[in-house]
Amino acid sequence: MSTTDNPLEFSHLNQWLAWLEQAHSIHNIELGLERASSVAAAMDLSNPSAKVITVAGTNGKGSTVAAVESLAISHKLSVASYTSPHLIAFNERIKINGENCHDELICAGFKAVYQAKQDTQLTYFEFTTLVALWIFKQQNVDLIVLEVGLGGRLDAVNIIDCDVAVVTSIGLDHEDWLGSDLGQIAVEKAGVARRGKPLIIADKDTEALLMPPCESVGAIPWLADRDYKTRVDAKYWSYTSTALAIDFYELPLNDLYLQNLAAALTAFGYCFQELLNKEISYAATYKAFETLSVMGRFQKLSNNPLIIIDVAHNPDSARLLNSKLAQLKEKGITRIIALCGMLKDKDTDSCLELMTHVDQWNLIDLPEPRGKKASELLQSLPQLSQNNVKCYASLEEFNESSQQSPSLSDADALVVFGSFVTVGLFVEYWNKEGFAWI
Known part of the structure; x- marks a missing residue:
């Protein structure tokens, strides 16, 4: 298939993906927000009505997104999530209520973005991010969870102002793009935070790295082991938050990293505190973590x-x-x-x-x-x-x-x-x- 084929005639998702890979190779990375922002504005995607949680970090993003997603579902909210990369099928990247989005809806999103972008040259990730945002608008969900693909500050998902940001960890990866200076990497990760909104710092060991950029952005730091705490025994873990006035005892352990689950609970609690302050929320929160697993994460x-x-x-x-x-x-x-x-x-x-x-x-x-x-x-x-x-x-x-x-x-x-x-x-x-x- 050549890039001269008319994409508006495509009827199958594999046709769109083949065209996208040829026209906008997944390996061609150009960080920046201008291109995606302009197309998002043209499509009226820039200001979702839903609450938005954006998750950045070197590791732990996928499990944090999955935990937020599970919390929303167990509390009977509608939730959409956007993650990358996928293991087997592209559909894994775009989920509605925990289920992979079906081909027909993704194709409709591709068509809408293709028509709206006109002559704007988008990267692979920018294009698919806009597809996801278009789908989420059609679904009119209560919560959107966005996973940063690379870095944070200049990543395509950062065209959306989030209600709360999470940074799961700071480490070395994608050094060709982000460099090997942990301080600069922290600046990129913290760039997803917004002034006057919480930035949840999930790993207490990254506090010194993340506090300066957090203050520069004007975000409100919520620190693990200060603003919220966890305790573990043989079978369960407990959660206490001074910032949210929420206590949960005997939550089920699983094979996912506890600091990411706690960060997810904190982010969800900020967006929907009125739900977590009801007694019924304990059972819903327990259910959210009881069987939680993430494809490819232990x-x-x-x-x-x-x-x-x-x-x-x-x-x-x-x-x-x-x-x-x-x-x-x-x-x-x-x-x-x-x-x-x-x-x-x-x-x-x-x-x-x-x-x-x-x-x-x-x-x-x-x-x-x-x-x-x-x-x-x-x-x-x-x-x-x-x-x-x-x-x-x-x-x-x-x-x-x-x-x-x-x-x-x-x-x-x-x-x-x-x-x-x-x-x-x-x-x-x-x-x-x-x-x-x-």
Whole structure:
């Protein structure tokens, strides 16, 4: 398909996506708000009637968005969310009440943006952000949750003024665009906050980094362990907020990072405090967290045998994943087998060095041009780990080779991690083909 095809004649989502990738490649990044702002204004998308929560951060954005989404649904509110990237289907990026948006509505959004943009050249992410905002306007939802794609201050979602902003963490990732100065990265993340509105700082260790840009923006800092606190025991966690006068006791634990759940509850509480101050909210909040899971975030794809998928692809997320693996070993898992594939622009040396609880490594090539070869990943492994590693050209080759090996035992865990591409390919293969050796 060439870019000269008339998009207004497209009837299928895959046609729109193929056209978008050709005309506005996903790899072409041009940060800035002017282009998307002008088209949003033309489409009357700039001032949603819904409450808006914008989530930025190096790691933890996806679980925070999912937690806010679940809280809204359990409190019987309508909620829309926009996230990126996707694992398998583009529809995962745009959700209404927790469900992937259907093809027909997304196609209508593509058509509306295409007609409105006229000669404005949009990037891939700008185009899809406008599609999402158009869909959310049609649905007339109570709450919109926007996940920053890259940075924050100049990210396309920042054309919308949020009611409350969340910064989940500050770390190194996308260094080609954001640099390696944590202070400057904090400025970019805090750029999603608005004057007179709360900026929730979910990680107390980032307070020193985020307070200066927060003050510069004129936002109101809400700090973890100061304005809201959590406590954990063996089975439950509790939440107390001085800023919101809200207390919750014995909320259910799950495998998601607690600081992100607490930040989500704080953001939701600010937008809908009148709901959380009712007694009925305790049951709704408990329900929101009871079964909460996020695709690709320490997600258990299978319990017997234990298979976990995680999109950890930078040092901070690798460190967190490794701590989760340590907990598995405390619970009786004796051997952790890793399947890993990563992209060239990631700090693979630091990521793989941090994964100290992996006992056996399987490395796979990812597709060019961004994918790294398994042989290159091998060089990132510590010397001791290189004695127990196998390299594969593809997931299919890994599957075929594994059929000759013993199946996973009850004391084993397979952890699939690295790029979204790696996890997405594995899940797609799992759903379509299955693995005969498991």
